[in-house]
Amino acid sequence: xxxxxxxxxxxxxxxxxIAELARQLSELLKLRTFPIGMKLFDDAEEMxxxxxxxxxxxxxxxxxxxxxxxxRIAGFTMGITEENVPGFSNCGGVIGLNEPSELxxxxxxxxxxxFENREAGRLHQAQMPRVPAxxxxxxxxxxxxxxxxxxxICLFYANPAQMILFINGLQWKNYKRYDFSITGESxxxxxxxxxxxxxxxxxxIPCYAERRYGGVADDEMLMACPPEDLARAVEGLLGLSKAxxxxxxxxxxxxxxxxxxxxxxxxxxx
Numbered sequence: 001x002x003x004x005x006x007x008x009x010x011x012x013x014x015x016x017x018i019a020e021l022a023r024q025l026s027e028l029l030k031l032r033t034f035p036i037g038m039k040l041f042d043d044a045e046e047m048x049x050x051x052x053x054x055x056x057x058x059x060x061x062x063x064x065x066x067x068x069x070x071x072r073i074a075g076f077t078m079g080i081t082e083e084n085v086p087g088f089s090n091c092g093g094v095i096g097l098n099e100p101s102e103l104x105x106x107x108x109x110x111x112x113x114x115f116e117n118r119e120a121g122r123l124h125q126a127q128m129p130r131v132p133a134x135x136x137x138x139x140x141x142x143x144x145x146x147x148x149x150x151x152x153i154c155l156f157y158a159n160p161a162q163m164i165l166f167i168n169g170l171q172w173k174n175y176k177r178y179d180f181s182i183t184g185e186s187x188x189x190x191x192x193x194x195x196x197x198x199x200x201x202x203x204x205i206p207c208y209a210e211r212r213y214g215g216v217a218d219d220e221m222l223m224a225c226p227p228e229d230l231a232r233a234v235e236g237l238l239g240l241s242k243a244x245x246x247x248x249x250x251x252x253x254x255x256x257x258x259x260x261x262x263x264x265x266x267x268x269x270x
Contacts, residue, residue, distance in 0.1 A: 021143070021234050024238075031162070034156075035072075035142070035155065036068065036154070037148045037153065037155070038148075039138070047079050047137040051077075056084045061085060062078075062084060063086060064080075065206075065210040068155070077142075078139065078141070080097075081136060082098050091188075094130055094186065095131050096130070096133050097138065110124060124185070124186075128183050129197055130193055131197045152196055153227075157220045160221060165240065172235070172237075173236055187205060187222075188207070191206075194224075201226075201229050204224075243265065
């Protein structure tokens with residue numbers, strides 16, 4: 001089992017501390033791919049100083065979900081500016097590299113594709129969480145590399161069972177009820193878009209485009225949160241683990257009397 005975090009007040013999280021949290025998270029939840037970080041930059045020259053930074057080759061463009069996949073599977077540290085995201089996509093508009101075009105905001109882009117009519121497409125765009133368009137670059141990197149010091153947000157992909165345990169970890173010490181948004185298509189707005197903008201915990205169901213172009217698996221969901229929430233969740237997961245609540249979750253059986261299993265957790269609570 002991973003080493004327990006200190007129970008004293010957590011100091012400011014630097015890149016090395018976050019890398020250790022990512023290691024513990026991966027071990028506790030048996031994650032298939034690397035937890036990653038995102039950081040926005042006001043200055044592209046400052047972004048270029050990130051160690052090991054890779055940039056798309058000249059003329060090459062990637063959707064943000066493709067960049068995320070390169071970081072979480074291949075372990076790349078990827079940096080982009082506005083010219084690296086497809087002009088026909090909404091990627092730059094979600095992460096604050098540019099304003100969405102009128103083609104998107106009017107709903108014309110989605111009419112007859114994702115929505116029957118233009119007004120539905122317009123409302124979709126109007127209600128989509130977006131980062132204000134004032135940034136020059138974005139870097140995505142595995143948290144274990146400690147190259148983003150610190151990242152603005154931390155992200156990881158997991159199945160629903162792993163996700164509910166992570167949320168249980170967030171609630172373990174200081175309870176909070178969570179409400180997550182569902183944009184539908186362009187679900188990245190519900191994960192990294194909203195988390196970058198609001199610095200809050202965001203769970204999303206990845207959309208068609210993330211699965212087609214980003215290679216997200218059928219059973220994967222995406223969690224995005226500030227580093228402080230990652231630390232809180234890992235502490236909670238460690239507490240849950242001590243209580244015997246761990247991943248993978250051992251099936252008890254639909255025809256077995258649950259009393260014996262419940263007694264392991266709730267003995268003496270009556």
